[in-house]
Amino acid sequence: MASFGKIRWISRSISTLSSPPLRICVVGSGPAGFYTAEKILKAHEGVEVDVIDRLPTPFGLVRSGVAPDHPETKIVTNQFSRVARNERCSFFGNVSLGSSVTLPELRELYNAVVLAYGAESDRSLGIPGEDLAGIYAAREFVWWYNGHPDCRNLDPDLKSTDTAVILGQGNVALDAARILLRPTEELAKTDIASHALSALEESSIRKVYLVGRRGPVQAAWTAKELREVLGIKDLHIHIQQADLVTTPADEIEMKNNRIRKRIYELLSKAATAGQGPAPGQRELHFVFFRKPDRFLESDDRSGHLGGVRLEKTTLKGDDELAKQVAVGIGEYEDISCGLALKSIGYKSVAIDGLPFDNYKGTVPNLGGRVLADASKDHMQYETGLYVCGWLKRGPTGIIATNLYCAEDTLACISDDINKGVLSSNSLKPGREGLRQLLDSRNTRVVPYDAWEKIDLEEKRRGNLKNKPREKITTWDELLEVATE
Numbered sequence: 001m002a003s004f005g006k007i008r009w010i011s012r013s014i015s016t017l018s019s020p021p022l023r024i025c026v027v028g029s030g031p032a033g034f035y036t037a038e039k040i041l042k043a044h045e046g047v048e049v050d051v052i053d054r055l056p057t058p059f060g061l062v063r064s065g066v067a068p069d070h071p072e073t074k075i076v077t078n079q080f081s082r083v084a085r086n087e088r089c090s091f092f093g094n095v096s097l098g099s100s101v102t103l104p105e106l107r108e109l110y111n112a113v114v115l116a117y118g119a120e121s122d123r124s125l126g127i128p129g130e131d132l133a134g135i136y137a138a139r140e141f142v143w144w145y146n147g148h149p150d151c152r153n154l155d156p157d158l159k160s161t162d163t164a165v166i167l168g169q170g171n172v173a174l175d176a177a178r179i180l181l182r183p184t185e186e187l188a189k190t191d192i193a194s195h196a197l198s199a200l201e202e203s204s205i206r207k208v209y210l211v212g213r214r215g216p217v218q219a220a221w222t223a224k225e226l227r228e229v230l231g232i233k234d235l236h237i238h239i240q241q242a243d244l245v246t247t248p249a250d251e252i253e254m255k256n257n258r259i260r261k262r263i264y265e266l267l268s269k270a271a272t273a274g275q276g277p278a279p280g281q282r283e284l285h286f287v288f289f290r291k292p293d294r295f296l297e298s299d300d301r302s303g304h305l306g307g308v309r310l311e312k313t314t315l316k317g318d319d320e321l322a323k324q325v326a327v328g329i330g331e332y333e334d335i336s337c338g339l340a341l342k343s344i345g346y347k348s349v350a351i352d353g354l355p356f357d358n359y360k361g362t363v364p365n366l367g368g369r370v371l372a373d374a375s376k377d378h379m380q381y382e383t384g385l386y387v388c389g390w391l392k393r394g395p396t397g398i399i400a401t402n403l404y405c406a407e408d409t410l411a412c413i414s415d416d417i418n419k420g421v422l423s424s425n426s427l428k429p430g431r432e433g434l435r436q437l438l439d440s441r442n443t444r445v446v447p448y449d450a451w452e453k454i455d456l457e458e459k460r461r462g463n464l465k466n467k468p469r470e471k472i473t474t475w476d477e478l479l480e481v482a483t484e
Contacts, residue, residue: 030060161338
């Protein structure tokens with residue numbers, strides 16, 4: 001490989017230096033990546049950390065996943081910015097693992113590599129009709145309204161139907177429902193992408209169904225998110241009273257989990273709060289004990305979604321999983337709709353040279369150390385290769401969950417440093433080698449000071465519209481502003 005010639009040359013050139021620093025590369029600049037970088041820098045004074053990301057913009061899901069009407073959640077970017085400005089840290093934006101640089105090349109360039117690139121794909125339902133127009137992954141919809149350049153042109157049709165069905169009952173599903181139903185004059189004051197705001201202002205969606213396989217006790221959202229959607233101005237909430245009837249198993253779950261009990265109480269209160277919807281009032285329907293059986297094609301538009309067929313479910317205890325699972329009972333009902341969002345879980349993507357569990361969508365690891373082989377009696381590790389965040393544990397938790405996840409991964413790295421498994425005596429070229437390699441491939445790297453140009457320009461444009469920022473949403477313009 002031609003690039004390794006450069007790497008070997010740089011290794012020789014630094015060999016004359018005394019006590020070279022340990023060099024670590026973190027792949028992914030979301031919460032998992034920046035928390036890991038921060039903790040490494042604090043714990044080990046002689047270490048240099050480089051953070052690479054395939055986007056020109058840092059902060060991962062804080063920028064492209066957190067809902068625009070949750071600005072308080074985004075304050076953590078101030079902390080991440082201080083990390084990026086640390087003299088021992090460098091940010092390499094617009095650098096894609098696999099195409100700009102491969103994992104074997106990074107492992108040759110650095111003493112250690114931490115993979116924290118999250119989950120950028122989606123789980124599939126695997127049911128008939130999933131390819132009909134009008135069906136999207138919730139991730140795509142979230143990226144669309146948050147101005148992610150990959151979904152700038154998603155253009156969901158919000159005009160041709162008054163009904164949307166969201167499959168899933170986690171926080172992402174609630175976010176999507178809230179964006180569809182919240183008054184646009186309120187969204188206009190947020191950093192929502194302008195193309196999304198324009199589409200929502202012309203939206204015909206008046207009714208949203210949130211569908212879950214299990215009951216209200218098992219819903220996966222947080223009480224805070226639920227209270228917020230229940231508090232939307234002039235919104236009718238519909239919950240079938242029969243769905244709120246609890247079983248002894250439900251009572252045990254609520255006794256053992258205060259959050260589940262609080263969520264059930266909020267839903268019960270909302271169900272008894274009012275009568276039917278007023279004419280023209282927007283509606284949010286919580287639908288429990290239903291699982292998708294198939295998507296139905298529209299009678300009027302060939303190839304387009306016309307509805308969702310749901311199978312009724314009942315809950316049965318699963319001793320192995322230690323929870324109640326939904327089982328279909330062979331009874332069906334249809335909901336007519338022209339838009340469906342699948343909020344059933346994000347999925348990480350495998351890359352060449354990396355062990356990967358396709359079923360779980362994670363990298364096999366123990367505490368953050370990547371396992372080369374977990375099938376034998378004595379586990380074998382990939383020396384100098386670590387993982388953090390969703391790639392490590394699956395797409396669960398909140399932003400702060402990545403803080404504890406990063407601490408676990410740091411403990412593995414520190415242990416390997418202390419034991420001499422990772423040693424600066426093994427000379428690695430680090431960021432200078434990476435720069436030379438990327439230059440040889442004509443990669444337009446966006447360093448942190450170039451991102452700050454994007455940041456300032458977005459805030460300038462936002463100020464003109466009384467918004468926190470007006471996001472730049474195309475690859476070309478992001479790179480253009482970064483290089484001005």
